[in-house]
Amino acid sequence: DQQVKQNSPSLSVQEGRISILNCDYTNSMFDYFLWYKKYPAEGPTFLISISSIKDKNEDGRFTVFLNKSAKHLSLHIVPSQPGDSAVYFCAASGLSGNTPLVFGKGTRLSVIA
Amino acid sequence: ETGVTQSPTHLIKTRGQQVTLRCSSQSGHNTVSWYQQALGQGPQFIFQYYREEENGRGNFPPRFSGLQFPNYSSELNVNALELDDSALYLCASSLGGVTPDTQYFGPGTRLTVL
Numbered sequence: 001d002q003q004v005k006q007n008s009p010s011l012s013v014q015e016g017r018i019s020i021l022n023c024d025y026t027n028s029m030f031d032y033f034l035w036y037k038k039y040p041a042e043g044p045t046f047l048i049s050i051s052s053i054k055d056k057n058e059d060g061r062f063t064v065f066l067n068k069s070a071k072h073l074s075l076h077i078v079p080s081q082p083g084d085s086a087v088y089f090c091a092a093s094g095l096s097g098n099t100p101l102v103f104g105k106g107t108r109l110s111v112i113a
Numbered sequence: 114e115t116g117v118t119q120s121p122t123h124l125i126k127t128r129g130q131q132v133t134l135r136c137s138s139q140s141g142h143n144t145v146s147w148y149q150q151a152l153g154q155g156p157q158f159i160f161q162y163y164r165e166e167e168n169g170r171g172n173f174p175p176r177f178s179g180l181q182f183p184n185y186s187s188e189l190n191v192n193a194l195e196l197d198d199s200a201l202y203l204c205a206s207s208l209g210g211v212t213p214d215t216q217y218f219g220p221g222t223r224l225t226v227l
Contacts, residue, residue, distance in 0.1 A: 004155070032213035043117070043203055043218035044156070051213060089155055095213055100146060100169055101205075103155030 003027045004092050006104035015113045019077040023090030031095035035075045038087045080111045117206050117219035125225045134189045134222045136204030144209035145187040150201040199226045
């Protein structure tokens with residue numbers, strides 16, 4: 001049973017436009033959410049996180065939105081750049097330290113020049 | 114500041130063999146977590162070590178075992194390899210503690226079991 005779901009395996013966006021990647025979760029004990037980006041032959045790179053006490057966190061071109069009642073989060077990338085083309089993973093964990101991350105299956109983003 | 118490193122990069126083994134994968138955590142981090150990423154899937158939690166003790170385990174059989182050393186580097190050992198063990202093995206380090214903490218990943222070890 002998948003606790004973190006990324007229902008879109010792939011997404012294609014034009015350079016300069018907004019990319020929106022979605023993630024749903026089922027476990028109400030999750031309180032901390034992260035997005036990672038992964039290029040081929042590399043490990044996941046941390047992008048941005050949000051805790052359940054917030055509904056939005058912004059870092060440069062990246063913004064994560066959290067809707068706790070809907071158990072849904074999204075990552076917005078504005079403006080999208082060709083270098084953003086990668087697989088994006090949504091991950092969730094509990095609030096206490098040292099809890100493991102539960103990952104979605106990832107969404108492959110292609111930004112077309 | 115040195116990031117998370119893993120060795121080897123690639124490894125080919127045959128069924129029934131044993132393998133040891135290594136991870137050096139980021140400077141200042143005392144917690145190491147290991148994940149298995151099969152093709153087309155997200156990383157799956159194997160286990161975590163905090164200050165040299167196992168601190169949580171995912172749904173993996175006992176033939177997956179690990180160690181953490183006083184310098185917080187870590188090993189993942191897999192005995193009696195099966196074909197399904199072929200995957201990318203990722204190590205992540207974090208500061209540990211009582212608040213949620215970001216895990217930083219190494220580049221991974223690609224294991225192929227023939």
